[in-house]
């Protein structure tokens with residue numbers, strides 16, 4: 059048995075076990091991640107985030123070549139023990155954790171560059187929360203999405219925001235509420251690396267004060283249904299705007315079962331970026347005895 063110190067945190071109910079491991083000394087394996095995320099036998103979470111110095115991981119060394127200031131890497135793992143490129147809720151919680159642990163000390167309105175498997179992501183440390191620039195987004199393939207509770211498969215739009223998503227718009231709130239996301243949705247054609255599935259409906263009214271409002275539920279790749287997915291919220295707003303055409307704004311409010319997230323699209327010299335803002339909470343810290351696997 060070894061003892062691991064951890065902190066539990068969440069962003070709109072998307073919850074994570076956070077570990078501090080600056081030099082990459084913890085042997086973080088799929089088995090250990092599954093154990094930590096187990097809600098009955100472990101701590102319980104949608105994923106694990108390890109705070110590790112970029113220079114301590116091979117993926118991080120590539121990051122440092124792009125951005126030498128990206129000292130810290132978000133080593134994100136899904137609850138099933140797979141790694142993912144990005145986590146939009148996770149990166150806000152991770153920033154909050156790095157600050158709380160005294161590992162970084164940004165001033166208000168500073169931008170903190172962090173390494174992720176999707177590349178460097180800049181997090182703005184605002185007076186009232188964190189905003190992450192998710193970078194350039196990309197339109198993916200159209201795929202049919204079948205889910206328990208839907209009579210027929212629906213057209214879904216592929217959107218990449220560092221990690222892969224397929225977004226389907228449903229007919230109304232009753233259809234969204236009637237989904238059974240205990241059963242994994244399927245895609246046709248199937249994406250080789252899998253994808254997160256988002257289901258969205260417009261809120262009533264859709265447009266209010268220049269902001270578009272939508273509701274979303276998600277089945278996350280490597281996790282299952284979660285109370286929120288930050289990159290999924292960004293993908294949903296992008297897909298909705300794509301379908302809605304030119305009258306759609308660039309500011310979006312996405313209601314998820316765990317709260318509300320703000321998404322904004324904005325022009326940069328290299329093309330359009332999308333940003334995500336929302337809460338980040340640390341709930342408790344503790345120690346756990348880890349069995350030998």
Ligand SMILES: N[C@@H](CCC[C@H](N)C(=O)O)C(=O)O
Nearest residue numbers: 142145146147221287288289
């Ligand atoms: N919950 C995250 C996304 C986590 C990764 C995802 N399950 C994947 O495999 O791509 C978010 O807030 O973005």
